[in-house]
Amino acid sequence: MTAEELHFRAFRNPEHIRALAALIAQQAQGLGPVRIMEVCGGHTHAIMQHGLHTLMPENIQFIHGPGCPVCVMPKARIDQAIALAKEPEVVLVTLGDMIKVPGSDGSLADARAQGAAVHFVYSPLDALAIAAKHPDKQVVFFAIGFETTTPMSAALIESAQRAGVSNLLFHINHVTVPEAVSAILDSDDAQIDALIGPSHVSVITGAQIYQPLVDRFQLPVVVSGFEPLDILEGVHRIITQKRAGEAKLSIQYTRSVTYEGNPTAQALIARTFKKRESFEWRGLGAIAQSAWQLADRYSHLDAETIYADRFEANPREDHQACLCGTILRGAAKPTDCPLFKHPCTPQNPIGSCMVSSEGACAAYYRYGQEVRL
Template sequence: MLALKTLYQGFRDPQTLAKLATMIADEAQQLIEPIKIMEVCGGHTHTIMKYGLKQLLPNNIEFIHGPGCPVCIMPKERIDHAAILACLPNVILVTLGDMIRVPGSKGSLAEFRSQGHDIRPIYDPLDTLNIAINNPDKTIIFFAIGFETSTPMTAVLLEQAEKRGINNLLFYINHVLVPPAIDAVMADPDVQVNAFIGPSHVSVISGSKVYRPCVEKYQTPLVVSGFEPVDVMESILRIVRQKVQGVAELDVQYSRAVTEEGNLAAQNKNQETFVVRESFRWRGLGPIAKSALALNPKYSHRDAEIIYRDQLPNTEIDDHKACQCGDVLRGIVKPKDCKVFGRGCSPQTPLGSCMVSSEGACNAYYRYNGVS
């Protein structure tokens, strides 16, 4: 335990951070244009804000916050669907963490829970098995969210339900994929991004190889980074060096956990359990082709989206007019540019998903940078 604590203190060591900051500043003097780095994952956003990394960097390096928060990108109509399912007779809706607080068009799942509907937030998907076993007269619906990181857990949950004959467990699948979102960001004609910090945990599962097509297509450096402040600063240094050399390469700073191929066992589990959707609408980014998963048709007997299709309206629902969460997710504005940031919108009274989630950019700005 002491060795682990010492290790993580090293990843946050002020002297190391100061040395990296000096190296970045020295080498950034050779840049011919500013670097606008999109950190895809909300975990990196919180590291950047919590440790004041922007303040350590020269003015020609800027962060643009990306859509890598699975709670933030969920469109209102999908949250409304979950609420509809939760309101059905004899249903228990189960979902992960912050998802319960994200507002849909008729309120959040937490508000529906306060009205007496059985909605349960969990942090381990396998806890859903016990809920199903302990409530055999109820239909349990798992509202599955997340990127490649959490997808294998849903696959294992389904596998266990099948093996153990737990027939009252259904799934409403909302798993999404990172590479198509990066492609959508770069395809935007107003894009300002010219480098990426790639996500950590997603890459452990998918492998770094999944980003190579975007790097080659857009000639944009991408460095897969760990979550610690030293990780992020080293990744920025690697991006600066690529820019100075005039190259665009896929690089892995987080080599202690990420390989080129990733976790093949998890990937195989996903491929057996899911199929790629033709399109999925992302909050802020709109419809993105082949950017999300659905249950393999052989599991249609567990697919709540199919079983209850007649109760789930096929209607797109926009965000609150005053909320600029969509623009934040696209990297067009910073959280503090939103007129309701810290005024009508706070973690206690969120108007948008970026303020709700513990990985959301607005949440990070509010928590570490304040309202002023």
């Protein structure tokens, strides 16, 4: 087997997918309903793309989780990004995912069309070249994402300090998975019997971040990769635990995830950021200790405080019929929303769950509605 086959095709082998799905169906017999929340939007997309939900028996259901950074970003923060971009001296830099996310009054793409300086980049490090190219401008990096992108923003901050870059500020919106999932499990909205955690988060944090959830809520958690066989193996491990009446933390993606995670990335985060007391999530409300802000030593680089007087406090409400918030809590499916497809589409998104390529609504739109075999 070549390395390319090993890393890309081997975990999509249709024969193996059918064999594992058959084993899951056989072993799930006699169990009650098993509602598995896949925390990450990337998993939601993989499940829909490969039709894994159609291979599951009646009693196994996927509940789509909040792990879509753009989806959970409240309008007030997007409004702040747009307000920054509209400042004459500011050049705003952010990841491409933010382009079309609607704020109270349009998106960053709309602001750019109206003349605001907005750069959408692939990597946070691209902000260094933009800052060098615009020495007379104030470049602001609008940082978004869960634990998978937090250390990269921290690396950018340290690189900029090392290089003596003096025109780069930061607006930090990094959020954390365990606190959000804990808030969902604490609410009565969604009934969840097990979790599939995303491998890339735990490459950074280690699987350890889920141990408190396993202990407190007594539910199986499996940290899985993103290939179809990785996800199905995650489901199989959950079913095996359910049959044994167990609730344990398990790592499926052992090819890169450990219990402890990446110490270099964790140390970088710890010296660059500190936890916010509370952060407002779209759909989930305020959650304590669920987001990062700049550490005190970098507070002079914080665009959120430097430009605080330019931000308006009252974001416009979401469309009344939009169910994005409820979907993010795992309490509704995209197809329950009266706006789904008509008129809400990826070309004309009304809620953030349709905007992001990781949003559950975008996944349902792209790969079709839920069909059971």
